[in-house]
Amino acid sequence: MQQTVANTATATAAKTRPVVLISDKLSDAAVQIFKDRGVDVIFEPDLGKDKEALLERIATVDGLAIRSATKVTDKVLEAAKNLKVIGRAGIGVDNVDIPAASRAGVIVMNTPFGNSITTAEHAIAMMFAVARQIPAADASTQAGKWEKNRFMGTELTGKTLGIIGCGNIGSIVAARGIGLKMRVIAYDPFLTAERAAEIGVEKVELDELFARADVLTLHTPLTEKTRNVVSRERIFAMKKGAIVINCARGGLVDEAALREALDQGHLAGAGVDVFSEEPAKENVLFGAPNLVCTPHLGAATSEAQENVALQVAEQMSDYLLRGAVSNALNMPSITAEEAPILTPFVTLAERLGSFAGQLTETGIKGVRIEYEGDVAELNLKALTAAAVTGLMRPLLQDVNMVSAPTIARDRGILVEEVRREQQGAYENYIRLTVISERQERSVAGTVFSDGKPRIIQVKGINLDADFAPHMIYVTNQDKPGFIGSIGMALGKAGVNIANFTLGRKEAGGEAICIIEVDGEPSADVLKTIETLPLVNQAKALNFTG
Template identity: 70%
Template sequence: MPRVLISDKLSPTAVQIFKDRGVEVDYLPDLGKDKDKLLEIIGNYDGLAIRSATKVTEKILAAATRLRVIGRAGIGVDNVDVPAATARGVIVMNTPFGNSITTAEHAVAMMFALARQIPEANASTHEGKWEKNRFMGVELTSKTLGIIGCGNIGSIVAERGVGLRMHVIAFDPFLSPERAIDLGVEKVELDELFRRADFITLHTPLTDKTRNIIDISALLKMKKGVRIINCARGGLIVEADLKAALDSGHVAGAALDVFEIEPATAHPLFGHPNVVATPHLGASTTEAQENVALQVAEQMSDYLMKGAVQNALNMPSISAEEAPRLTPFVKLAEQLGSFAGQLTETAIKGLRIEYEGDVAEMNTRALTSAALTGLLRPLLQTVNMVSAPAMAKERGIAVEEVRREAVGNHEALIRLTVITERQERGVAGTVFADGKPRIVEIKGIGLEAEFAPSMIYVTNEDKPGFIGRFAGIIGDAGINIATFNLGRLAAGADAICLVAVDGAVPDAALEAVKALPMVRQAKALAF
């Protein structure tokens, strides 16, 4: 019988679900805070169910010799070393949709609290002061609400904002114009949102691109009197810059449910008269706790008892029977999606996936999910094969699947075409007999290249001297070239260069490549 440890506080519903499904469960809700004790006993368990208090480090994973699955009741997995878990064959699951409404409602509540100074007025009234003239608020009606990140939670906030008769504008690279119309919001660029919004609320994951998205330069672009709400992730706002803007009066107020360092028992913003602070309560409702507890227990039980995989961050949803044949094509589809996603810088309207030959007879639903996962991951790092289709739908990305018999030289081929507001970009690949995915076509230009952890993609004019000058720049930067793959439409016409290198590419070297007269585009890629 599989054995699961629950090391954080979860609803009793979770315990009962495990028992009903035939899983032995130990409920030790305070164990996650005791690293030494957790390290001592983790080797006795097949599954670990957690919230945010338990830190699943590489050291813990090394001691977890039986562990097969980690289930996070909630969406964030910042407290789990996912790469280390993957390396040890441990599946990491989350519950991405169980607390969306609760978090959105908390953001709206924080907006009301800011607008009417409710916390300060409440404290003053309890002290018997009756300072009616001190607390002059502002109406939400007719104000402009700027939403940064219009995915699952952001779209719920948008709907609530429209219901409050606010003018809602949104910045989200993946939000299509059609989806914006459906939500009743105006899609804008980030600088325009900063310039126009009376209230700004954040609903984006913390990634390299979104970290410190609100800093002093962003704050200076905002209108005087703006109010800022963050119920998403600490680290999206430079807290010292926000304090300076509050102290100067440029920002009228801020409502924060998350902080860069948590638990935040002391903070420069605590006690500020224009700051509303709550201790990461976004998901803290009875309904949300029941939802995520039920979901994580069901998912973990299904995996431990049946081998089914749902909402896994590091494993595709594939049945045991089809895994040997399908797995290399899942990897191909995800890497093709990642290739396209890393090169796409404007809003995605649609994705067309063509399956040719043998692959057209496989489980293309899993393959399409894998392609969407790769496509969305550059900006949405928590996306997985289960959540990717829903996230694409939320953003109005139309997905088209085409199946056909083999029409070229390959027995099985997957071709992805990303449709944006400006252009269409296609990339195709296959799996050779050695089981390794390969790119065989980019933008209609044929070439053959294996995926590598670090690559450089260049589009250029096919002119003499390019290869030598490119290789000289990379060599001068101390970067070793592993493979060099070229393709062109015709002599002297458009050409493509896809190079695998050993190690990260320095920014200066990439800029030098871009500066070559025959180069049109150069970008570093990671797989």
């Protein structure tokens, strides 16, 4: 009987052990970490390539560990009835539907810093390969041709290296470029002049970077703002004989325009590691002169692959066994004890940051976050991280509450916290002020008894508005006729107004209007609003993430 009870207890314990499905290639050491920590593992490294098989296998697992091959769509999440966490071994999570995961209550983790050196070194290697035409020269030589006069290369010493995105990877590339005696210029909205001076680069605007760069290299995530940032117009504004390197994300470069520039000899060459569609079995770039292509090898070193695999195994195990959250893109790092009180204010802080981030178009020098009332007595680390995450996410989609403070510090952005006792009518009050190169912009909010965050002040103007999924932010002059004209313009465009909030400093002076609408407003609608009398600015705000 004792033996039977023991066996039953063992079987029950085994059933309660969390199960992780690994659907992409992870190292044996990472698999062993799961097992050693008490997590059962289903290791099927080719499963991610088979969508139908993945749908069948994911139904009962607690965790899913992936690289880039597995696509976690809303259908996969719908089939994953027991899924609690997705761990991406690497930084890029464009293969995961994060909003759908959030709606399903699934945490999405990544390993934001494990690939940095490897990716930076690959960009430098591509620069040399293109500048010296190494792949073509190798093929020619091994074919017995000895075409010494055909392969006239270009020195990198003394040339100007232009970097778009000077964060963790970009700053490493900058350091390597400086070591090669190159002049390094950089465009990054989050890079302050002080941080640029510290790492030895010259901060410039985007158009100036394209005009001056002999070698252009990209180290920025793919967002709606960065898609086709290397456009046809900008490519042909570059120097004749310049080189373009993309080891960041497909979609940052207009591939058809790049091919045209290579065919015409406007560019001397290009190094491309990432493509708009992958795997890239066919691409408009293939066959272009002095084009060096690699199959998304930026993170493909044994050191990097091992680092991110081990890290994701540790993070997922910590969450499944202890509830600890690290490097989560859709959940703050909050302990179980703090969660009930802190979570509404984390949401408020993130949305205040997002509000300011969506309206900020110039370089950010600092951010000041003021906590007033009872909220000032809470653990502010998660709140400040949430605010900085919201602020930076419009341009850096991969940023999360763990990486955001580090990224801000790397870019020289000063983050200041201010605590004070209750002074006004609100028991809890958070004000976020962004200090940019041109101005300061503040937005404040509170959490009411229903637990919902509210906007209560913008640029010193009092108002009261929800954070709705789709909003239009308008600055205007407080004059008769404004409300009627904007209402008619939206009605004519077929845009339904769900809520309408107004605030002003004084009668007839500067005013703000926040309009909640039922769908995302088009660029044409915003342009129409901006042409109305009394309107100074109109911007779309999105809080669907």
